[in-house]
Amino acid sequence: MLIGVIADDFTGASDIANTLVKGVAPEGGLKTAQFCGIPTGEIGDGIEAGVISLKSRTAPVEDAVSESLAALEWLLSQGCKQIVFKYCSTFDSTPAGNIGPVADALAKALDAKGVVVCPAFPGTGRTIYQGHLFVGDRLLNESGMQNHPLTPMTDPNLSRVLRRQTASSVGLVPLAQVQAGGATLQRAFESATERFLVADAVADADLLRLGQALCSATLITGGSGIALGLPRNFHQAGLAGAQDVEAEATVSGPEAILAGSCSGATRGQIEEHEQAHPTLAIDVPGVMEGTVTEDTLLEFYRANQGKAPLAYSAGKPDAVAEIQARFGRKAVAHRLDALFANVARALVRAGYRRIVVAGGETSGAVAQAVAEALNVSAMVVGREIDPGIPILTLGEEVPVTLALKSGNFGASDFFAKALTMMEGAP
Template sequence: MLLGVIADDFTGASDIANTLAKGLPGEGGLRTVQYLGIPHGKAEPDVEAGVIALKSRSIEAAAAVEQSLAALRWLLGQDCEQIVFKYCSTFDSTPQGNIGPVAEALARALDVKGVVVCPAFPGAGRTVYQGHLFVKDRLLNESGLQNHPLNPMTDADIRRWLRLQTTGGVGHVDIATVREGPASIKAALRKQDNTLVIVDAITDDDLVAIGRAVASCRLVTGGSGIAISLAANFIGRGLAAGTGAAVIGMDGPEAILAGSCSGATREQVDIHRKDHPALAIDVAGVLDGSVTAADLTSFLLANRGRAPLVYSSGTPGEVQAVQARFGRETVAAALDGLFASTARELVKAGIRRLVVAGGETSGAVVSALDLGALTIGAEIDPGVPVLLSGGDEPVALALKSGNFGAPDFFTKALERLAGR
């Protein structure tokens, strides 16, 4: 294995696995496999990039560090030359962690400094300028992410945010240096006494330049955009052939589970339910036991062939009201459990195409299904590939981060999962 990725959630893992498998246009990517948790035993010998999906974004920082270091040990055991710590392009975290503590712990374990921190993903409207993170034309804390139910982002200055999470200083490489090219970026990183360094990026070309500059770095951190040219580094050295994503598809009964409350997912839900069966989850009913996984499963199975959807996506006001009544952690745990149980019953009943919206929801679902390694297929929308499990009864999956995907994502995803 050439490159190993530690991702802090399951949709983020799919996102960067897609980037590595796709590679740069005309050059191809790496043979990439996504692992749901830390694997047991050795990787298959033909795997060039291994992406370990953890569910560590919103847990206690100490536990996130412990899980990430365990993932690092496994990847180093596969002889990986380079490690990437992948987090959300909207830098989802709190002043207590977990991005800073995990990044610092990985850097200490690998004994490196001047580690790139770059959540930019221009294709999805995320850019970094003067150390500030933007979502399209809005500062992060004015983009709606300040209302995130688990990790509200109230400051767009990610240098300042990281300083709250870390023990050392945080450096910065500005866009002017990035535009001078890989040699200048590399020189600026080498001068750093700081462990972590925010690097500006506004376009994909900026990310390509950063990727070229870190070709020999043991550790890189960022959103999936940081990996745009990492595959090309290995292909250029003759260590990989540039095969790219597999051609896969699985037709069969379908279901959609949406647990994200992001603006993008709410729009997707509104569009989809106009022409397809859709069931809104009564969160209070989930908490008092009157709404169960059996109810969701029954609705979805009764509407097979019609792209049925169940969703808990609410407006920021609705989410805050429910959290105030029951408690944030209680609500999150109840919904995770509900979606996990529903997914298990669906697959047991023969569902073979499953679309899941929301990072926490996706993590709960795939953990419950215990599907093992996933093969990376074609891209559905930027950052969201087709995934296919192994075994005698494979399941095709689309795991969508809340803010990703076009307005018609749900119907498009089901078609792509079927290979159409």
């Protein structure tokens, strides 16, 4: 493998895997596989980029660091020349969060300095200017992320957030320096005395300049956008081959949509979907009290097979806060993850072939359950549904397709479109 990615959640892993598969014209991307957790043993089939999906974003710091270092060890054993630590493009991490400690541990293990920190993803409205993260035309802390139920972001200054999480030095590569590009930008990283450098980026062109300047970097951190220009470096060095994502197999068969995200974007997508398709609002207090079980959801899916049925636990911030106050935030998250995982496992065993998931934690639970049900760990990354969301295929003889959507990603018609594209439609 050429590039190894350590992703702190499953939707983020799919996001960056999608970026690596696409690359940029004329060279294109890399043949990429996404893994549910840390694989064991060797991989084959000419995989050029491997993305390890962890659930470390909200894990205890010690667990997040140890899992990330174990992932690093496996990726290095596969011959990876460059390591990317992928986190969310909204940098969602509390002051006691894991981005700083994990990045620090990886940097020390690789003896790396001048490590870029760049969660920018202009294609989805995430940009960085003077070290401040914007979502569209709003600062991060005014974008709705301040209300995130698990990782509320109340400070848009990435350097300041990172300094609360690590004792390592943090510098800034301002936009003018990024846009100068070339050898000047490359020297800024290679001669840096700081451990980390937050890099401005307001357009894809800035990410491509960063990618070129980071051609010799052993460690890179950021959102999926930072990987945009990385495949080109390996193509130009003659180390990567051509690949065609359009040639991937398509799948027909029973379908289900599971939504655990509470983001405004996901709630809007649910409202759009329910105009023409059956939906089930999951009674979360009922789940906590045991009156709503996986059988409740399975009965709903069976009754509406062929109609793109969607079950969701999404709610508005005040309703979510009320439920969390009543039952405990971690307890609610754990119970819902378990519910979605058990439902997904049962769906696969019942012959369901197309599963769409919304929400980072939900996606992690579902992807792991599906992989366990099929006894596989690798997911082949295929066509892009919407920016940052590819089709993932698990298994060979009777393949199952997944689409793992981060809460804020996807067009308003994402759910129906994803199911249609899994069958091979344009």
